[in-house]
């Protein structure tokens with residue numbers, strides 16, 4: 423065998439080994455699991471939601487939309503923040519399933535959709551007008567599919583972990599969303615009050631990452647004790 427080829431084979435073997443050692447391991451049951459919960463709040467005065475004029479399909483989309491880029495509730499809770507443990511090696515099994523992603527009133531619902539890698543996203547069109555679903559992916563194949571009114575569901579299987587995948591409707595410029603495909607089950611997306619909870623976490627020291635599409639990213643260290651809830655409250659703001 424040629425020496426360069428041998429080198430390439432050795433490199434490949436090494437990278438396969440590295441991938442195996444860093445892979446997440448799912449176990450049947452987590453003994454004495456704890457949880458991580460908290461709230462993500464806006465620091466300072468939250469800006470009013472940006473208004474976006476609607477220039478087509480007004481009978482379905484309305485005249486004006488509020489941008490989903492930043493949704494801050496009455497108590498300053500920030501919706502749609504992705505919360506994920508970044509350094510967990512072992513815990514409950516990742517179970518791919520089915521996630522639903524709807525287009526209704528010319529908005530994507532949910533705006534941020536997190537699921538287990540290997541899941542199928544059922545893309546619905548509840549509007550009865552033409553939308554298209556255009557993803558920008560790197561780990562998974564990008565796709566761009568028109569969804570006319572007669573096509574009620576498109577199934578998209580997302581095989582690989584990827585964070586995040588941008589989704590855009592080319593027909594309606596304000597329509598965008600984010601998909602997050604995870605390689606372990608310890609993630610959450612904040613609700614309208616900015617609250618989240620991640621359960622069944624094996625006791626240990628973790629790094630928890632908070633990501634918001636316009637406010638950026640921050641990391642917190644968290645210690646989880648057996649059968650206890652570790653509270654993590656975070657503030658984010660525009661830089």
Ligand SMILES: [Cu+2]
Pocket residue numbers: 528552553554591592593594597
């Ligand atoms: Cu659309």
